[in-house]
Amino acid sequence: MFKFILRRSMGAVITLFLIGTVTFFLFLSGPSDYASLACGKDCSPARIESIRHAMGLDLPLFQQWWDFMSGIVMGRDFPTGHCSAPCLGVSYSSNELVWDTVVDRMPLTLSLTVGGLVVFLFIGLAAGMIAAYKKGTAVDKFATGASTVLSSFQIYLLGPLALLLFVWSTGWFENPKYYPFLENPFLWLAGLWIPILVMSTIFTAQYTRMARSELVQQLQEEHVRTARAKGMSKKYVFFRYAWRGSLIPILTVIGIDISSLLSGGVVTELTFSLHGLGRLAVDGATTKDLPLTMGVMLVSAFFILICNMVTDILYAYVDPRIRLS
């Protein structure tokens, strides 16, 4: 296991290095003149040159790349002060350290991800299991039908509707807001339950359908039929054989979904006026803020790699046939 983690960690570092390098050169090879973009009203050629120098954009491209990449490990000095490792640079638009901004936005994204995960795994998988267990009954038909309908809803539709219903029309609840979980879990939940529920709706529907379909398929497998023929109870076979067998594809999708949620549920954040990594990524891209974009991208890539690694480890636990080697 240790070897596996070590090997995957090294691979992750190389992947991050490549992502950072490719993104950096792609961004800087574009037509935008970042010094001009950052220049204000009194934008004389001399002023642009001065900004270019302050941003380090007058240095050779390779030097700029090296400064950025080495700064992640060793830190860097800027005219506005020292940036400790992991230094992701200084935002062109806000002049803030990108790492500080990412750290500030991370808890909201983590909250939405974890909250959403709990909801859509519990409700979605449970509904799928019940539908599969009761295949062909009214319960199955209801679960299948509801998941089909719900999976066609989008956050930008459900979000405003939920706000209208629970906040704007009735005043039952406050506008969604992030409160630190560790400071007050109840406030945290009160502030985020609407976005979590809305964001989870589509995922819940998808997981219901996926769990049902995987379980139905597993229940038709020969080893399951054999177990039943041997006299094992339906419930025992369902959980011990069919459910376990269906977990691998579900785990794969969960891994992908978590990593995409961690890299930013941008639509959720924009719909509910919340500030997480997703909105930060959009801000970085629209303002052509290279350090901000790079920072969010690298942090997101890091989470994706971690999720992939954890998923691979879980495969081995779920299915002993899978060898980590």
Place this chain on the structure above:
Amino acid sequence: MRTFNKRTTRAIVVALAAGSLALTGCSSNDGGSKGESKAKTQDEAKKQQKPVQYADAAASNGPAAPVKGAKAGGTIKAYSETDLTHMDPGQIYVSDAGLWANLVHRGLTNFQEDADGNLTVVGDLATDSGKSSDDGKTWTYTLKEGLEDENGNPINSADVRHTIERQYAEFIFDGPTYLQTWLSGADYRKDLPDGGFKKKHLPDSVLETPDDKTIIFHFEKPQLDVPQMLTMPGYALVPEETDTKEKYDKKPVATGPYKIAEFKPGKSLKLVRNDKWKAESDPVRNAYPDAWEFEIGITGPTQTQRLIADQGDDKNAIQFTGSVDAPQIPKVVRDKKLRSRTVEGYQPYVWQLNFNLDRVKNKKVRDAITIGINAEAVLALDGGSYAGDPAPNYFAPTLPGYKADYDPYGRLKNPKGDVAKAKELLKDVPAEDKKIVYAYRNNELGQKQKATIESSLTSLGLDVVAKEVEAASFYEQIGKVDNPYDVYMTGWGQDWPSPSTVVTPVYDPSQLQDGSPNYSHIRDEKVQQLIDKALGQKPEEAAATWQEAHEYLLEEINPGAPLYYTKQLQLFGSNIGGARYSVESSYINVNDLFLKS
């Protein structure tokens, strides 16, 4: 007073507000409301055109005139779609940040606005609005007693000297340049490249601080607008001891009633009371709430929805500089309860389609475009009749000297454009002169304008080539004297109620250089003479000269087709008291706001 932020915000609002045109400009059921709105905003505009009074020491004492029924305490929430551009006063020029600056920063003078919208320049940090001598070439200010910054450091004349001198440094690039230019000429930076940080100062013949309390400005020419110019947030005080240069933009030191408690760029900003601020020294700010919480990144539609709903904390909230979302305007103006929670009025901006005179040399082409362009359609993209009015000339309704009926190109008669007349003008124009390269911003509003303007110009028989320009660097690109474009949209508003802050920056040939707002590249001698003449005259004489310059510019040169004036309509929560439109800021008056309970 450029409008990048405001326009960017509005661009997004308009983008989100598909169909706004039909709901505002073309709705047939809101004629009454529209008429009422127009009358109300024109009344406000008349107030804004009134000559500004200069106050003496007695009128410059605090506290500010109390608002009836007001009480102190609580937290006002302010919604904003975009971040503040700057917090360092020296860098503040756009009106969004300027409104915020009034809560945190204080300058030598400020505008005091009474309940009827009458403006008076009063001493803010200074004892009065200023004493002039030597025919307006010398201005003397004395600091009030007992002033302190948020750290408890006394404010003295050295701090004012520092505030002025740091504007000469390279790191200050976004603020106003009036004072520096008046003191040291257009190339002012070379006089003090270190901005006074290395103990080299401007000579006493320019800026004099004979004692701890006195500041004397010496100008080469008479400068009669000094008291108004010094009201600009860009000239608010930066205490010398705590100036951190570039870093100051992130954490400035307060001299006003509030100081920064927490700032998260792009997300939130919290202001709390600055206990070193003394109400008795301040004739302008009532500062009733204990704190302000800015929520940044709240889109225009969401701001409007929240304030219409008026639930929970939203009762204590205002739209800081945003407008009511265009598609929701009819709902707001037709509902009496909602309407009672709005402020509205003209803004100082005039949007025009600038002609690059170096390239569009044929005046017939410029006149034809001015006559034939569909200004109403362009205005509709920005929100329609609630967001502005077609503009017949370059002076906004808020500017002294505004003439509502001065319409040499028939804009008011034909807001959709007189295509036949324009075509007639273009009849004998050579084909090569009919090719027009139109630069537009690559944001939502810019792209919509592109479609409308391109279509309108094409209908006149012009050969239009539309060129996309990155929105963030649009003004920088068109600000190049040697730019490759023929026409482009720009907006400008007065910096204080004087035509000198419109005609001089935008049309002064002597200021033509890369980055200057003389986007049409005017090099006309007569314009120069008229500007020089007006700047040396007393206000009542200057008014006629400015009008002469205005008419000469529009009729004889025609450097841009005036398209529309902008208006503001803002919502606030039901627990907000003291809300009224500020004719000075063109936004809700933040100085008098309080929470009712």
